[in-house]
Amino acid sequence: MKRPPAIDPTTHALFLDFDGTLVELVDDPNEVALAADRIERLAEMTDRLSGALAVVSGRRIADLDRFLAPLAFAAAGVHGLERRRRPEGEIEFLMQPEALDPVRDAVAPTLEANQRLRLEDKGTALVLHYRTAPDLAEAAKSVMRQAVAGRDDLVVMEGDNIVEVHPAGMDKGKALADFMAAAPFVGRIPVYLGDDTTDEFALKIVTDMRGIAIKVGGKESVAEYRLADVADVHHWLDVCGI
Numbered sequence: 001m002k003r004p005p006a007i008d009p010t011t012h013a014l015f016l017d018f019d020g021t022l023v024e025l026v027d028d029p030n031e032v033a034l035a036a037d038r039i040e041r042l043a044e045m046t047d048r049l050s051g052a053l054a055v056v057s058g059r060r061i062a063d064l065d066r067f068l069a070p071l072a073f074a075a076a077g078v079h080g081l082e083r084r085r086r087p088e089g090e091i092e093f094l095m096q097p098e099a100l101d102p103v104r105d106a107v108a109p110t111l112e113a114n115q116r117l118r119l120e121d122k123g124t125a126l127v128l129h130y131r132t133a134p135d136l137a138e139a140a141k142s143v144m145r146q147a148v149a150g151r152d153d154l155v156v157m158e159g160d161n162i163v164e165v166h167p168a169g170m171d172k173g174k175a176l177a178d179f180m181a182a183a184p185f186v187g188r189i190p191v192y193l194g195d196d197t198t199d200e201f202a203l204k205i206v207t208d209m210r211g212i213a214i215k216v217g218g219k220e221s222v223a224e225y226r227l228a229d230v231a232d233v234h235h236w237l238d239v240c241g242i
């Protein structure tokens with residue numbers, strides 16, 4: 001396992017995935033938690049990086065704000081379909097929730113029949129969770145694939161014990177590249193930390209940009225560097241040089 005190098009607060013920009021990177025994975029998506037001192041540390045790092053720190057998540061930005069309260073951070077939410085370039089800025093929504101109404105209708109009977117599946121409606125994305133019902137994984141994936149059949153404006157994306165449908169054309173890599181094109185990120189070298197398959201889009205872009213791509217955990221990755229788990233991420237954030 002190759003440990004990441006030190007970070008220079010004057011030349012790097014830091015992008016952090018949320019679930020599985022900053023917070024431990026748990027059964028109930030509403031029950032994740034980050035200790036207050038860890039949130040303070042992120043704010044301190046934001047200051048040292050002159051604002052060049054963003055959370056890049058599959059979560060809605062409103063949900064990230066709830067978990068990171070009382071502070072707020074620059075963020076790309078729902079894999080980039082929501083954007084906020086500065087902590088105090090407005091959230092931009094790149095798609096409207098109505099696009100997913102036919103998918104909501106299509107999955108409703110499966111949810112009714114399989115009540116151990118959990119639907120997370122993020123407005124611009126719909127997620128079926130099967131962490132507590134692994135035997136229903138195939139049913140969840142199948143209903144989502146069928147719901148988008150013939151719709152080239154929607155994609156199915158799989159994550160850690162979830163299957164998600166959202167509008168096509170966006171992923172964490174594209175979101176990161178857009179952030180890197182404008183202040184306060186432009187001109188810096190990107191550093192990205194993420195654990196899941198959906199983070200590979202960003203880890204690839206960062207590798208192409210000759211940045212520092214850091215995979216959290218043991219899954220296969222394009223990333224050059226590794227951290228073992230969430231605890232190791234927080235240890236590294238404390239010693240990384242920012």
Ligand SMILES: O=P(O)(O)OC[C@H]1O[C@H](O[C@H]2O[C@H](CO)[C@@H](O)[C@H](O)[C@H]2O)[C@H](O)[C@@H](O)[C@@H]1O
Pocket residue numbers: 017018019020021024025026027028029030032056057058059120127129131159160161162196198
């Ligand atoms: O991009 P991320 O910040 O890693 O968000 C990815 C998804 O995170 C959440 O689901 C994951 O975490 C849950 C809580 O630990 C867990 O129960 C689930 O199995 C994981 O996949 C979130 O609920 C999703 O909307 C995000 O897309």
